[in-house]
Amino acid sequence: MSADGTMGADGAAGTAGGAERGAGVADSSAARLQALFEGHRLTPTQRRIAHSMVRRAADVPFLSSVELAELAGVSQPSVTRFAVALGFDGYPALRRHLREVAPAEPAADPGAYNEYQQAVEAEIENLRHLASVLADPRPVERAGRLLAASRPLPVLGLRAAAAQAYGFAYFAAKVHPDVRLLDEGGTMAQDRIDAAVRAGASTLLCFALPRHPREVVDTLAHAKEAGLTVVTVADSAFAPVAKVSDLLLPAAVGTGLAFDTACAPMLLGRVLLEAMCDGLPDAQARLEEFDVRAAARGLFVE
Incomplete structure (x- = not known):
């Protein structure tokens, strides 16, 4: 996958969803988001928002701009500017677009798991996404x-x-x-x-x-x-x-x-x-x- 045409402490923050989430749903949602971002020259802050959206692809169509800003660790106006950079009138228009192509229901509530289980579930989702990427070897x-x-x-x-x-x-x-x-x-x-x-x-x-x-x-x-x-x-x-x-x-x-x-x-x-x-x-x-x-x-x- 070429760096010119694809997506993107020693680290902390965030959690991920439950075991009952379908692997195909999460993978297809992430793939649609990556396709949406390709071809746009994004600032470092916008890349951070995009990365957070891909990581929580199944949840993003149901998040407010404030919730997405908190997830990415940026300001709410940054989320609005990000949506405009993608060609939408604002974040509500971006969210409507995502809901039109997203599953009808949000991902399972991560609150059903403790923090250690959530970390494991997040890694399982990462591995499932990797498997979908490797479909093209x-x-x-x-x-x-x-x-x-x-x-x-x-x-x-x-x-x-x-x-x-x-x-x-x-x-x-x-x-x-x-x-x-x-x-x-x-x-x-x-x-x-x-x-x-x-x-x-x-x-x-x-x-x-x-x-x-x-x-x-x-x-x-x-x-x-x-x-x-x-x-x-x-x-x-x-x-x-x-x-x-x-x-x-x-x-x-x-x-x-x-x-x-x-x-x-x-x-x-x-x-x-x-x-x-x-x-x-x-x-x-x-x-x-x-x-x-x-x-x-x-x-x-x-």
Whole structure:
């Protein structure tokens, strides 16, 4: 999914709906919202509103402008200006449009669950939405080919995204001949990117999660200037890294707890590993070789 044509502490705020909500309803509502936002140049505040609407897609047609403003953490006039930016006379016109294409009833009351259950339900919805996005496998397949062809393959992840980058790099190293984890920013990261380019790298994979560090945007800008194709896994196609990514793959984070949860980005990373393996003819042989060595060393306790 191209960054030019798609949607978008270390993190806090918000909850999500109940278990009885239909996955198809939530996914189709989110897809309609994303289609509505595409092609519009939105300000950072407007992107924040759009992101909040996608996360609560089934509820949005039933929210007042004040409620939506509270959900997004913006002012009520900002919601009005957002609706106008989308081509509507105001927020009431936008809400009427959404109700015309939305299910007849709002989502189940999240009050039926405690805060911990709500966090789990929110992640389930994020995974369902990811499943609907993956119905079109072409963006992930393209990303897999790009990652497989890059020798070496730099993988960037800073702050909240460091664990996602480390997990991907750990498994990727079992099948890819040269994976280079970039887990520090600044000029050191730029030096390592330059070294990777000199060694023949063609693509950089980035995991970018909120809150988005400025140094991630700067590092990706440097990577593009160095000639690398940037593939990014981010929480939203509206994320700040979109403008410095060639291929952005969105996977929402959960925001119902004090710190964000990233089940969907982690799973998308594993999906990318699978797609990359499809582009590496010797991936299975490398895995089998590792298993033999691990058994000889008694590496794992069975």
